[in-house]
Amino acid sequence: MNYQLENKGSLACVGIGMTLGAHITPITKAHIRESDICFVMASDALVELWVEQMHHNVVSLQPYYASNKSRKKTYKEMVDAVLQEVRAGKKVCGIFYGHPGVFAYVPHKLISKARLEGFKAIMEAGISAEDTLIADLGIDPGKFGCQQYEASQFMFYKRIIDPSAYLILWQIGVAGDLTYGVEVTGAKYRQILLELLYINYPKNHSVILYEAATIAIKGIRAENIALQDLVGADIKDYTTLVIPPARNMQRNKEVIQEITALSIECC
């Protein structure tokens, strides 16, 4: 059904960055200001309060999360709630912490569904945890290359890891949860993750537990631990695991020879 024939609803999914007040862009502010209704998914209750000051009609998506409830169900309910307003002809703004397109199911689903139903739907980039991580830890993803996985997906599927590049695991707090719940999983789950990582990394390999500053005065967490200590580490649902390279990159001599031969041929 093409709902747009009946009304003029539209959707903008915007990112407000990681740190309260510090990362919001002018275009995101404009989308918030010009919308009829805003839905917010913030990293922190204080961030939600700040967003509420920017618009008179802000609905929190936080209450959709619950213990013993699959995040898959939660996400479907969030998508339905937001699209209901778009279908009612409103200008809707979905406000998400970080970047709305980075390791975030709901904004992508919202935009694809809205477009399929004939509505105008756009995404505005924000500063993600990846961006602050690069700045805070002084990592250039281009130096050795960088692989990124959602931790549970990394466990549930067979992946080919290059230990000469960085490896970033997102949602390490809920790693291995087959029920897609919200509670942080415990040591036994992390032990299984470790067995997978030990295929490529030594047990004493130094890794980083990273937490960006959601409020400037709180500061960041950049804690170096040995990989094997991940089991007992204090991990939150907002912790990201960074595994630096454990091996040197191997030069591909055959390809280099082939290319060298090309340049000799040319001259």
Ligand SMILES: C[S@@+](CC[C@H](N)C(=O)[O-])C[C@H]1O[C@@H](n2cnc3c(N)ncnc32)[C@H](O)[C@@H]1O
């Ligand atoms: C569903 S993803 C959302 C990511 C978000 N869209 C972004 O742009 O950063 C949630 C994961 O992001 C990472 N994350 C969220 N908040 C963070 C923070 N304050 N510091 C570091 N990583 C964070 C964690 O890996 C967390 O499990």
